[in-house]
Amino acid sequence: QTIAGAISTGTHGTGARLGGLASQVVGVRLVTAQGDVVEASPDERPELFEVARLGLGSVGLLAAVTLHVVPAFHLRAVEEPWSLDAVLERLTGADGLVDANDHFEFYWFPHTRRAFTKRNNRVPDDDLEPLRPVRAWVDDELLSNAVFAATNRLTAAARRLTPQVNAFAARALSARTYTAASYEVFTSPRRVRFREMEYAIPRDAVSPALAEIERWLASTGELVPFPVEVRFAAPDDVWLSTGYQRESAYVAVHQYIGLPYVRYLRAVERIMAGFDGRPHWGKLHWLDADRLAQLYPRFADVQRVRATADPTGVFTNDYVDRVLGPVR
Ligand SMILES: Cc1cc2nc3c(=O)[nH]c(=O)nc-3n(C[C@H](O)[C@H](O)[C@H](O)COP(=O)(O)OP(=O)(O)OC[C@H]3O[C@@H](n4cnc5c(N)ncnc54)[C@H](O)[C@@H]3O)c2cc1C
DSSP: OOHHHHHHTTOOOOBTTOOOGGGGEEEEEEEOTTSOEEEEOSSSSHHHHHHHHSSTTTTOEEEEEEEOOOOOOEEEEEEEEEEHHHHHHTSSSTTSTTTSSSEEEEEEOTTSSEEEEEEEEEEOTTOOOOOOHHHHIIIIIIIIIIIHHHHHHHHHHSGGGHHHHHHHHHHHSOOEEEEEEHHHHHOOOOOSOEEEEEEEEEGGGHHHHHHHHHHHHHHHOOOOOSOEEEEEEOOBOOTTOTTBTSOEEEEEEEEETTSOOHHHHHHHHHHHHTTTOEEOTTSOOOOOHHHHHHHOTTHHHHHHHHHHHOTTOTTOOHHHHHHHOOOO
């Protein structure tokens, strides 16, 4: 992954007071369709800047990006298994999990009422309490990768065991608290391959959206061994940001690489449509430009800027044509 690819697809993390990566871009250097090298920022070619910082590379090639950054920092990570009901009850409000933590996310294990929560908060640099290497290896390599790979292979071979395996997995990850550099807390090895779709919905819609997914799974008998990940982000003003002018929750659904995924992901997509969900630009989804135009108030402006910047479609491809419309 590259910085340019990450910002061009609207990549985000989790944190109610934090926007996605594209919202941290303060300037770009772009190679245009005509071969010129131009600078764009909020003060210089501001409309081009909007689509250059999040636009799937549709208005030019990012040669350099200036990002707003902060000094390196440490986080206290508190990871705990909770009941899903407890998470949803304490999610919102001034002292709720989302607002009271710098970074909060949770994973819901389908076919169970169990969740795994992660709360990460900034601490002074001298307040260190690192994880013992053996514990880190057991959690991050053995349980999250080796055992998770084995349970996915097991459920792929014996689908009906999925609910029991998920219940086991939800309990296997035990509580832990540690302090480390942010880049150590935020990153984790992921060796089990999967397919993923992620939708941004209004923050208040998390509970009803998960309830609808749960109802659909129960009514169809679809079995999903992968947890559903839920994250949060602040509203921003980036024209094509999934968080555009909306306090957002991100609901990501996954299916193990060896299993059929289309029926599940399409069902979740239909559910997300009911909450005006906006799909992640860099993950699976089936929306087209007509539908996306209804979800992004500045969509027509994006098309206008693109038509001027790249009138012959130098930077387009099938996916970009589908989601942003053909160049006109
Ligand atoms: C392991 C993994 C973890 C992930 N975690 C997250 C996550 O936590 N949060 C999240 O939101 N997403 C996440 N994603 C998805 C992520 O947003 C994108 O898949 C990824 O960042 C795209 O970057 P890339 O360098 O692979 O870009 P590519 O797939 O190569 O390109 C993506 C888009 O960017 C454009 N692009 C690439 N380079 C340039 C350039 N120089 N100039 C102009 N346009 C360019 C391409 O044309 C394309 O449209 C994850 C993906 C992976 C594989």
